[in-house]
Amino acid sequence: MTAAADTFPGGTAVSRVRVYDWPAADGLHGGSPHLHTTSTEAYVVVAGEGAVQTLSGDGAAEHPLAPGSMLWFTPGTVHRLINTRDLEVLVVMGNAGLPEAGDAIFTFPPAVLADPAAYAAAATLPASSDPQVVAEAARRRRDLAIEGYLALRERVRADGPGALSELYYAAAALVRDRVPDWRERWRDGPLARAVDTGDHLDALGAGKCEHLAESGVRNATPAASRFGMCGHLSRWDATPR
Template sequence: MTAPAFPGATSVSALEVYDDVAADGLAGGTPHLHTVSAEAYLVVGGRGRLHTIDGAGAFAELALAPGDLVWFAPGVIHRAVNDGGLDVRVIMQNAGLPEAGDAVMTFPDAVLADPGRYADAAALPGDEASDVERLAAAVARRDLAVEGYRALFRDDGAVDRERLARLHEQAAALVARRAPEWRARWQAGALAVARETGERLDALAAGRDPGLGAARVAAASGTPALGMCGRLHRYDTSIDATIDPTGGDR
């Protein structure tokens, strides 16, 4: 039998935000934006703040404490600041797209303008590297993004809208070639799930069984990784990777 799709074709991961301190004295993650996917944080432990710059250039700081839920649209630059043990659950729209390059880090202009330099700056060492080496590379990547992030602000603390507009243009240019692949992922994921809901509603409206007899359960195991904002526990919710907890065929 086919495993059920994860709700809304979203993805979920556990995130322990980095506690290494950047050049501006703040501990935390890598400032970045997503070009097509919305994101949500559910705080389950610790304390912190979320720094955001919206599409119009408005900066905001939101306090994060256990039980808090915050979400933001594609294009919002966000930076998780760890004030002590910040532990969140991250929910991402369009499962698979963030891992396919939807996230663009706020590197300095010269890096964002050169796809080759951007790819080199964004990459982490492979499995041949030690955990210490990989963590050092993740922190160095974070620090480079913080450098570009800080350059978005004028001396008076306001966001420079011209610089922000340039970042938006550079981010779009970096990912434009990926749009056909992303469209295929979206069609097979979020769009397919939405269409299935429509088919179930059609069946109910016509007095038919919407498919209740085919209902199944799935589970997924987490995999540790170093992400942009901290240590991740990623759950692969794709149908091919999910587990039937009953032991039956999928």
């Protein structure tokens, strides 16, 4: 059996998120605004209602979410999940392993983004066995990201998408030292799966079918729910590392 049997299709990752119902400074309920520097993310709504607010090259927008809704967004899109009624989404994430390794960047205020030590302190949840302690830290983290997001959104509305450039430069500086590790994860996961497809096409073009004899079925059990960026997160672990 090839290594592809131990990864999700295309080197993706799959998780289920029960979006936080915590109220924020603007009276809305939901998760922590953030962006991804390399990964495309998709939402498939499985329950409840809400919205996702975005800041991107398209400007500021809000997209309603209801069961059956699906949308996805590319790297650099700031996204904030809003929970109006028991919102749950299935998340399909490109580049499995990279978001968990720091690809996601919170929209903290500029002073925090500019200081790697301050950013790490604000972004990291405590290693506590007390759920209440972790929940309080996750909520403080969310609130700090909301603070930065609301100010950023006003700048985007006033000046256009160019107002995101300061955030983008800060994000790039924060992740720069992680790139060698990310490159290995990408080679072992998404790139390797694309190469597998090329090999299969070469074999079929030559009238060969040996790879079909390596067929099989795999399953994955979701890990215990934890406090994620946007909500209570259950992730199916089927990544190569």
